[in-house]
Amino acid sequence: MEALYKEYQDKISGKLLSDIKEAMPEKYTKSQLKEILDLVAEEYEVSKIEAGESVGLVSAQSVGEPGTQMTLNTFHFAGVAEFNVTVGLPRIIEILDGRKKISTPMMEIYLKGPYAKGKDIKKIAESIKQTEFRDFIREISLEITEGILEVTIDLDKLKRVDLKEVKLMKILEKALKGFTLKQDKNKVIIKTKGKQESISELYKAKEKIKSIYVSGIKGILQVLPVKREEEFIIMTAGSNLKEIFKLDYVDTDRTLTNDIFEIRDILGIEAARQAVINEVFKVIENQGLNVDIRHIMLISDTMSFTGKVRGITRYGVVNDKSSVLARASFETPVKHIINAALIGETDPLSSVVENVMINQMIPVGTGLPKLVAQINKKEDKKKK
């Protein structure tokens, strides 16, 4: 049997072969298997794209047309902590343009072992969330006459993120150089170090202390523990894959972010390619539309095959086209023509757009095959 499978290795893709292996019943004869493999091989051959098929344009049309029907809107995530998620056309545009800063970064953090069953879930979630000093402030009062800044701290909130007062004071001292700090129960009194009481310094400090980073992971702005199919996960607004992966209770195999550039930096280009596919497909599915995933795969491939994530914009994929005319026909033509003239570029007219421009046969479909003349040298000599 194995020999038979091996025989077909060149005709059928490995994934299909293993699928067949799995799907076979317990008892079967060799001839039956051969028949099946022959049928599959034939179907496989028929399903292949023919040479000269304009796959890129068909993909563009297949994604573009449903795009016209999409509702242009963000939708609100129902939950205690409200956060918006960009979906629909704006999200697709964002992904395909290859934007570095996406409008709503999000993570789905999966947890390991007992934590996945809900152990300390709330505590973990709170500890991940990025906190600034402003989150613990109950009241700030500026005593101009005495030249002090009095900050009242919410001790309950401190307890919730498992932070000791001493530690908080240390963080504050580190961030506020040139000031003396004093703690009085739940009050922190801030004074300028110099003898001269500078009111304007205090004013600046009043704004500064609000954004002092205290605890949690930078970039994680909101957390929301959710139960998904017998398992607890943490959804977050904001993303920081690198720091999250450092936590030992996080299941790094399944944890996700929707920031493609972050994935590329940490997990590599192959993961980024898959992330583009997943994100685009998710949007299309959410809208109740139906686009063959292979179209999206093609787009994702063109975006990532260079090893970088390139957007489908004049700075990304289009900028890397070899033809001057093709680049010039897509936004900012003057720039491309002048640059081409400067370095004396040659356009070999090898692609579709250029040939449409000059109205020549496009090298696609029926325009692809060329005649090759076989010149009989003997006859040539006879004539002479």
Add this chain to the structure above:
Amino acid sequence: MSEVILNGKFIGNVENPQKLVDSFQEERRKGKIHYSINIYQDKVLNQVMIESSKGRAIRPLIVVKDGKSLLTDKHLEQIQKNELTFSDLVNQGVIEYLDAMEEEAALVSFNEKGITLNHTHMEILPLAIVGLCTSLVPFGNFNQSTRLNAGSKNQKQALGLYTANYLVRMDMDVNILQTPQIPVVKTIMHDSCDYEKHPSGQNVVVAILSFDGYNMEDAILLNKASVERGFARSTYYRPVITEELRYSGGLIDEISVPDKDVKGYKTEKDYRLLEGDGIIYPEAVIAEGDVVIGKTSPPRFLSSLDEYNLTTSSRRESSMTIKHGEKGIVDFILLTENNEGNKLVQVRLRDQRIPEMGDKFTSRHGQKGVIGLIIDTEDMPYSASGIVPDIIFNPHGIPSRMTMSHLIELIGGKVGSLAGRYIDGTAFESEQHVDLRKELARMGFREDGTETFYNGRTGEMLKAQIFVGDMYYLKLKHMVSNKVHARARGPIQLLTRQPTEGRAKEGGLRLGEMEKDTFVSHGVASLLKERFDSDKVAVPVCIKSGLIGYYDKRKDRLVSPIYGEGAEMAYVEMSYAFKLLLDELKSFGIYPKLELEDKY
């Protein structure tokens, strides 16, 4: 304490805002303050806003006090006797005008029955919640609001008798329906706006039925006999206007039959219909290209040479001709002077428009459609009583649009036509369709409006019972004869050598960017090339320099712009637009060098 703001500007503070508003309204109802000034207390912003500026839409409502309408039976009696007018009621404070702002603070009752102690106003008529055009939709309260909008929009485009003196007017683009009728199913608005003086449709028998697929996608079918009897015939009027303009230097246009030596002289045949004064005669039958008013203008630029050259005329032809695709009969000619004292000639053309395939029609419920086929009467389905419908309407237009009023009007029209009376279809206050159906049954028809029909071609009875009745149908101003257009070859633009655009210029239909993509994705390379051949040229290219040269006819030689005569050159086929691009690059100082290669 509350701020008082007049027309958006702060004018002062007031201790008791509620009191201000109350007394303001009271004074206004007494007539001491003009009725168009409105007041509103914004409790959130703690402001009293008074508006007297122009441009606010205001609407009249009956004032309600202590749960009682101020408009009493006594008022109504007096109005009936013509002792009281509407403005008297406004002056007495029975009716007041609210703008959008003050309406925010009012609680308006829909009718007298619904008044409670909290109400401040009452509608004069429930119908008043919609506008004039929308009130012309019978049984409108049975419809979705979007359909009402569509219905009233369509009515604005209907042909009718827009004015009775159209024969002496010179309006642009006028359509007059030849035999308009008063609708059988009316609303109160039809009476109050004198609709019978300017009706815009006709009552016809409509069967809801599909027919061979000729009425799919909202198309309607017409009975040929109805068309021949004159259904929906209209006349199209269009004036051709020109004047004798005066130019600097005492030069002037001249309306006359142009001399043969005039610049741009057409052919003698084109001027054949002009009389001695250079103007066409009434009742002349004209078609595309014919001159209606002959005119010549002085030359655009006076060169010194021309002054001595008196032998040939330097005037140019500027006659008014019939544009591409138009035809008609000269209806009326008017000779006058305009404000500047220039001679003004207006010639009105007339064209009879008989309904044809593609003309647009609508009922009053946003159910518009074009004629898909005009069926010979012999082939039309007929009812058991021998009635042949004028229009066949496709039933698929009903479920998704849910225009119930369309169906109710059909019944109403049927009852009205049979009983010989008008049916009141005023929204919210119409005759009940249940009663209409009972009346229909009393007259010997099936209560639900259906009838047994027979196939006109085979005589077989149709299996389904067909819903049939009378409706008011409108012909809309979009007629195919003003729009049909096709071109195989024709004029091209000077610059790009591509076909002109638009019907008036006999232009081509553009195969655009996205349409091009469909050819590419089908892989039909040759077909795509052929479609874009409209501006193809073969230009001689110098092989050495890669630049486009030219052909010297006198010497019968190709000339290269750099290497001159005798350079090795080859003809290259390309689109003229690309040649233009190369020229433009050259004008920038960029050298676009073509590298030639053997094609085969």
